[in-house]
Amino acid sequence: MKKVLFFLLLAPLSSYAQQSIDLTTEHATNFNGIEYGFDITNERKMEIKNENYNRFELRVYVRNNSGCSKILFPRPTAFGEQNQNLLAAFLCVNATGKRLTSKDAQVYAGPFVIPYKQTVKNAEGKMTTTTTNIQVGHILKNGEISSENLTVIVPEGEAPRMKVVVQDLIEL
Template sequence: MKKSIFMALFFVLFSLTKFYGQKITDGATVDVSGLAVTFNILNKESVSVGGKNFDRYKVSATVTNNSGKSINMRLANAPQIVMNIGLVEVNCINATGAKLTSKKIDLKPKPHNLNVTYWAYNKDGKYESSVIPVIAGYYLDPGDTVSETGIFIVPQGEAPDVSVRKLQ
């Protein structure tokens, strides 16, 4: 009985750390499983949306791989739409999403591009080779950094309430 209660408590605590992120403030850096995430407010201005006043923040988020290991995501050999390649999610809890602005920023690894040569007939009927760039996968080597920017609109007088969590 005690063992099952302990296991249930352990499972609840483990799942909470996976789903809920760490708080981060302007200019701070947080370590998320070997990934250093930095959040910065670049600009602030007041806007009016639907007769109400809000604060509009232009922000940036950066992730640096400090894990000592390379992160690689290889794609299958068939054409596919890749949606879930994010490494880290920077989520603004009090963002309204007004005026089609962001509520979160997903930091994704770098694409690994390959040039593929293929043969086809052109519009004149001549058989010729062409080169097309293809994404073969995604990577983030040790020490590599990727950045994204976004715009958060929050209620006037409030600063962005931001948390960070690892996605992969």
């Protein structure tokens, strides 16, 4: 009975699962009109504690090629409202993390604001109209690129093996 109850509680959370996609340097991956990829901007060999490694500087990116803007509205999550603007999380599977380098990077969308006009009475009793920008979510406009830099160290003779976890975006 406890197992059935446990799985019934987890069933709604599975609908929020994201898809993981393997990436290569040769070509980016398209998913629902959004291009996910990475570029190697710098590469060098280095020695750490008498072992040889390759150090790569990467640029991970998300490009909107869908023909329309994509918007992220605030959504309920099991852990509150954190990372509401997360577009994708990139993970280097074979990164060692040595020398305080990263193993992953996240790419975020910019804020989506709308102007709101309101008429208020000022201290003198006169009616004045003010415009306030209100953030209603986050947006990735058509053709826009959002990117982040990442430095990884991988074993000698290997290239970075990347995975991306994508978010489902709404068309606008």
